[in-house]
Amino acid sequence: MSGKRVLAIILGGGQGSRLYPLTATRSKPAVPIAGKYRLVDIPISNCINSEIKRIFVLTQFNSASLNRHIKNTYHFSFFSSAFVDVLAAEQTPGNSTWFQGTADAVRQSMHHFVSHDFDYALILSGDQLYQMDFNEMVSAHIKNKAEISIATIPVNAKDATSFGILKTDKKDAITSFIEKPAAELLPEWTSDTGDDMQKVGRDYLASMGIYIFNRDLLIKLMENPDTNDFGKEIIPQAIDKNRVFSYQYEGYWTDIGNIDSFFDANLGLTDDFPKFDLYCRERTIYTHARMLPTTKISGTILDRTVVADGCIINAGKIEHSVIGVRSRIDAESTVINTYMMGADYYQPLEDIVNPNVVSMGIGARCFIKNAILDKNCCIGDDVRINGGKHLPDCETDTYVVRDGIVVVKKDAIIPNGFII
Missing domain, CATH: 2.160.10.10 (Hexapeptide repeat proteins)
Incomplete structure (x- = not known):
């Protein structure tokens, strides 16, 4: 898969209040992790390792340190089209508001994206810890003739209430979606996640907040000013109208949502065989040298x-x-x-x-x-x-x-x- 067909958009998140006070003076993607990296280095490194080298990072809160880190870190050849650019929320003659949600952030920045030639938009979160080859997901998207693909991860009942949970048919097409279901609703939302996952009680397919959109569909969806969020509005509404597929991922992935999960993810790096492997040659995590x-x-x-x-x-x-x-x-x-x-x-x-x-x-x-x-x-x-x-x-x-x-x-x- 040629990275030239894919444009990556990393969502920097809102105010990051659940990670306060680490986000008091910096945006969530700029929070230091693992002693020498920043959170934003994770999705950017996953992109670079997947040969996707045109990357936008969207942010609106405390973006100075994030700007500085990206400017000082990601330098590509003058003779390539590669870049990592930070787009902070900006007031324009047609818009005077902050980003109202994940989809609104993409909508307000759309004029920057469409000036580039791409077939697929890869939309990522700036506050997750994982190592993933996006080429495999893009290949599955093309093979399924999908218009939208959602990366999913099997989770257990305890975690399922914190995520968007979805169901698929035998061909991995998504048939229904519910955002953060109540515990009493869970029995209706189990999926065939595979023998290995079911043995450890991971019976529910959770959205990882990683999406691929076909260019034309993304442009069309962004024309509706009433939809502000991918998880709450865009995805549920698209399931009935578009070809939406699940791409099941079974590696290590954690959402750095609060101080507790941030603390555990960092101390987990001290294990003899950490789940997040910083020592893998093929999946290097890049940062400021x-x-x-x-x-x-x-x-x-x-x-x-x-x-x-x-x-x-x-x-x-x-x-x-x-x-x-x-x-x-x-x-x-x-x-x-x-x-x-x-x-x-x-x-x-x-x-x-x-x-x-x-x-x-x-x-x-x-x-x-x-x-x-x-x-x-x-x-x-x-x-x-x-x-x-x-x-x-x-x-x-x-x-x-x-x-x-x-x-x-x-x-x-x-x-x-x-x-x-």
């Missing part, structure tokens, strides 16, 4: 921990944690079940040794457990952060507690001896 020194570790016990570039670590023990770029952890500190995002820059040495300044990173003799430390946090000496279900949800100037996870805000300063 930083010229950082090697990481230096002294006197530290490390267990089930991944450490990014440019760190200086003198901690006593780090266990089941992800340590991001340029992180500094001082002597005798213990870090458990924590995602430390790292820093955007190095502090001058005179600040680090100044007893009157709380240095960036984690100070000496700290105990940090069940936490997310956003970029550029300054955590003093003898600080104790012990997250867990015993902590009620709350917010202060420097940190937020969600589902027992303590999230220290970007650039926050936590003074010596502070206890959470």
